[in-house]
Amino acid sequence: MAIKVNNINNENRKIINQLGAFSVVEYEKDSSVNLLNAQTEYFMGKMGVRRRQVLVNLNNSSVKVQAGAMQWMAGPVEAKSGVKGVGDLIAKKIKSSVTKESTVKPVYSGNGLLMLEPTYKYIILLDVASWGAGVTIEDGMFLACDNTVQEKIVARSSLSSAMLGSEGIFNLSLRGSGVAALESNVPMEELIEIELDNDTLKVDGNLAVCWSSNLDFTVERTTKTLTGSAISGEGLVNVYRGTGKVLMCPVAPTDSFGASTATTAAKSAAKNSNTFGK
Numbered sequence: 001m002a003i004k005v006n007n008i009n010n011e012n013r014k015i016i017n018q019l020g021a022f023s024v025v026e027y028e029k030d031s032s033v034n035l036l037n038a039q040t041e042y043f044m045g046k047m048g049v050r051r052r053q054v055l056v057n058l059n060n061s062s063v064k065v066q067a068g069a070m071q072w073m074a075g076p077v078e079a080k081s082g083v084k085g086v087g088d089l090i091a092k093k094i095k096s097s098v099t100k101e102s103t104v105k106p107v108y109s110g111n112g113l114l115m116l117e118p119t120y121k122y123i124i125l126l127d128v129a130s131w132g133a134g135v136t137i138e139d140g141m142f143l144a145c146d147n148t149v150q151e152k153i154v155a156r157s158s159l160s161s162a163m164l165g166s167e168g169i170f171n172l173s174l175r176g177s178g179v180a181a182l183e184s185n186v187p188m189e190e191l192i193e194i195e196l197d198n199d200t201l202k203v204d205g206n207l208a209v210c211w212s213s214n215l216d217f218t219v220e221r222t223t224k225t226l227t228g229s230a231i232s233g234e235g236l237v238n239v240y241r242g243t244g245k246v247l248m249c250p251v252a253p254t255d256s257f258g259a260s261t262a263t264t265a266a267k268s269a270a271k272n273s274n275t276f277g278k
Contacts (some may be wrong), residue, residue: 003074005113008055019125020146020179021061027051027118051118054144054181062109062147065116069143075112107147116144121183124191126174126210131245134175134213137182141209146178154213173213184209185249192248201240205252212244 009015012031017024027050033041044050056063058077070079081104108114128135128149136154154173174180184191191209194201202222211217218239240246 003112005074015055017123017125019127021057021059021063022125022144022179022181023055023057024123024125024181025053025055048187049120051120052123053118054116054123056108056114056116056144058108058110058112058114060111062107063114063144064105064107064147064149064151065114065144066142067104067106069116070106070108071115071117073108073112073114075110077108077110077112077114080107080109109147116181119143119183121185122187124182124184124188124209126180126182128174128180129177131174131212132214133244134173135180135210136171136173136213137180137210138206138208139171141182141184142172142174143181143183145174145180148176149174149178149180150176175213182210190250192250194246194248196240196242196244196246198243199241201246202237203240203248204237206238207249207252208238208240209247209249211240211246212242214242215244215246216241 008025012029013025013027015023016026029045030041030051053071058075073079123143126135128145134152152173152175153170155170186209196215202220204222218241219236220239222235222237
């Protein structure tokens with residue numbers, strides 16, 4: 001028995017990126033609107049705030065997915081909890097308590113297609129192996145990855161960075177080989193990639209999206225003295241030191257404007273659409 005899925009890629013919905021088994025589907029124009037949210041959806045589309053989904057083509061392979069992210073699957077695809085026992089469940093609960101990731105990440109295996117739930121965030125596909133010792137990501141960014149990718153919770157390298165770094169005390173590190181799909185408030189083409197060769201990057205604010213796991217992350221004053229920091233007006237900065245890469249946003253995310261607000265508005269529009277129908 002074979003399943004053929006049609007009309008995934010058309011003039012309104014296009015595959016804009018592909019890496020390994022993962023494809024990113026973007027809604028160029030959202031026609032699923034009504035009189036109440038059509039204007040909002042129109043201007044959101046003009047600003048690039050569009051629905052996006054991840055389509056996974058499984059070929060005798062397995063992927064780990066953020067809990068609740070599956071929308072539909074076609075073909076002989078089997079879902080498992082990804083929990084190996086009571087001890088493993090307790091360990092996963094401890095890890096999830098210090099990050100924004102779900103306790104259990106279901107594993108989908110087999111031959112077929114797996115479509116994830118729509119999101120208004122941008123989807124970044126990363127080749128984990130290209131990051132060497134691993135890539136550390138911001139809390140809440142993980143969406144899915146090949147089952148060959150290993151997960152590890154990493155802590156800040158010093159008490160000062162844990163208390164003052166604005167990046168969270170613990171983060172998820174992805175290691176090994178395979179592809180990871182991440183949700184980002186900023187598109188990949190706007191992210192700045194900085195390569196360090198036994199050097200130092202100092203950032204004013206939580207602009208880093210992800211960074212090489214082997215980099216030493218601390219928080220330091222911009223000048224050697226408190227007086228100098230007060231005069232310069234910069235204060236504390238996030239410092240990444242060593243050899244590796246950092247993906248960085250061009251501007252800091254805000255609560256009042258920017259991607260977070262757009263996402264909230266989009267979800268509200270989608271809720272209205274579901275409530276009142278077409």
